[in-house]
Each structure stands twice: as C-alpha cells, then as structure tokens.
Amino acid sequence: MGNNKDNYRQIAIDGPAGAGKSTIARMIAEKLGFYYLDTGAMYRAVAYKALASGISLHDEHRVADLARHLTIQLDHSNKQSVFCDGEDITAKIRDVQVSRAVSTVASYPGVRERLVELQRLEAQKGNVVMDGRDIGTHVLPGAKIKIFLTASPEERAHRRYQEISKTNHDISFEQVLADLEKRDALDSQRQYAPLKPAEDAIIVDTTGLTIEGVVTKIIEIIRGDRS
Numbered sequence: 217m218g219n220n221k222d223n224y225r226q227i228a229i230d231g232p233a234g235a236g237k238s239t240i241a242r243m244i245a246e247k248l249g250f251y252y253l254d255t256g257a258m259y260r261a262v263a264y265k266a267l268a269s270g271i272s273l274h275d276e277h278r279v280a281d282l283a284r285h286l287t288i289q290l291d292h293s294n295k296q297s298v299f300c301d302g303e304d305i306t307a308k309i310r311d312v313q314v315s316r317a318v319s320t321v322a323s324y325p326g327v328r329e330r331l332v333e334l335q336r337l338e339a340q341k342g343n344v345v346m347d348g349r350d351i352g353t354h355v356l357p358g359a360k361i362k363i364f365l366t367a368s369p370e371e372r373a374h375r376r377y378q379e380i381s382k383t384n385h386d387i388s389f390e391q392v393l394a395d396l397e398k399r400d401a402l403d404s405q406r407q408y409a410p411l412k413p414a415e416d417a418i419i420v421d422t423t424g425l426t427i428e429g430v431v432t433k434i435i436e437i438i439r440g441d442r443s
Contacts, residue, residue, distance in 0.1 A: 225343045228351035231365035234372025241347035255348035260309035261300045263317040280326025319402035352414035364413035367423040
C-alpha cells in the first residue's frame with residue numbers, strides 16, 4: 217500500500233440480505249491482502265444499541281442522535297470483532313431481533329450520514345473490500361470494481377436459516393423467509409440511498425453456486441477476466 221489514498225484500490229460489494237456478501241468479501245480481501253470492512257455490522261451496532269437502550273425504533277430523531285454519539289470500532293485481528301462504546305457486541309448483533317430492526321434503523325438519513333462518514337474514513341486506511349447495500353452507489357461511487365451479489369429469496373433465506381437455527385432452535389424457515397422479504401422491501405424502497413445496483417456494477421447471481429465458486433468468479437473480474 218502506498219501513502220497516497222488516491223492510489224488505493226476500492227472494491228465495492230453490494231447486495232440484499234443473505235446474498236453472502238460478508239463471507240465472500242472477507243475471503244476476497246484475504247486472497248488479495250486487502251482491508252475488509254463489513255458496513256452492515258455498523259448498522260447492526262446502532263440497531264443493537266437502540267434496542268438495548270430502550271429507544272423506540274420509530275423515533276428517528278433519537279436513533280439518529282444515538283448513532284452520532286456512538287463509538288464503533290472494528291477489530292480486524294480476529295475476523296472483525298465489533299465493539300460499540302467499548303463493549304464486544306460481535307455475537308449480539310447477529311440476534312434475530314437486531315436483524316429485524318436493522319433495516320428500520322438504516323432507513324434514517326441521520327444514521328446513514330454518520331455511518332457513511334465513518335466508512336469513508338475507514339476506506340482511506342488502504343486497499344479495501346467493503347460490502348453493504350449502498351457502497352457502489354453512495355459510499356464509494358468512485359470504486360473501480362463494483363459487484364452486486366444476488367440470489368433467489370428462497371436460497372438466501374435457506375442460508376440465513378442455517379446460520380440462525382444453530383443458536384435459535386425455535387425459529388422456522390418460513391419466519392426467516394418472511395423477515396428477509398420484509399427487509400428486502402424496506403432496503404429497496406427507502407428514500408435515502410436505497411438498495412440497488414450501481415449503473416456500472418457487475419451483477420453476480422450466487423444461486424446454486426458455492427462460496428468458493430463465487431469468490432473465484434469475482435477474483436477473475438477483479439483481474440480483468442470477465443468471461
């Protein structure tokens with residue numbers, strides 16, 4: 217990495233819930249020796265803190281004010297641990313209640329403005345792979361490589377169900393699918409920085425593909441082989 221931030225390479229990976237963004241982005245960053253940033257974890261941190269503080273998720277002003285005063289730190293030494301005001305919340309932000317709350321929290325412009333500010337500062341630290349829902353369209357619009365990952369709702373729900381059911385044995389696949397479809401609608405219909413592919417993004421449908429297969433495909437795109 218050089219010292220001139222303008223020479224840093226930025227890879228933006230966007231997509232809906234359950235598309236495999238975090239896992240795939242992390243693996244790509246490891247293979248390339250890049251810095252990895254999971255922006256979704258930052259929004260989850262705000263959602264977790266709002267729930268833990270008893271703040272109504274529908275009180276946009278209080279949630280945005282909370283976001284402006286939070287200290288969010290990402291520790292990359294151990295598969296990106298997440299700390300909020302000094303508390304390790306890595307596992308807590310994956311709770312079902314947080315998953316259900318995060319799209320509401322992320323729809324508020326005040327929250328997004330604050331976290332985008334933090335995300336852009338993180339991107340100045342070096343070559344970065346950043347994943348989220350508005351990276352290519354809003355956070356890093358100048359990124360040379362923009363990937364939009366997608367998959368069928370059923371496949372994405374199945375992946376999420378396998379993950380959640382390890383710790384929550386009461387949840388059903390139907391609940392996970394319903395939550396995912398609701399989140400898709402909220403993310404894509406919000407007025408501020410909605411979920412959508414950037415005009416110059418490359419769409420990668422991960423339905424039926426292995427994680428390794430998707431990673432290989434994206435690495436080929438990054439290296440200029442789009443065949």
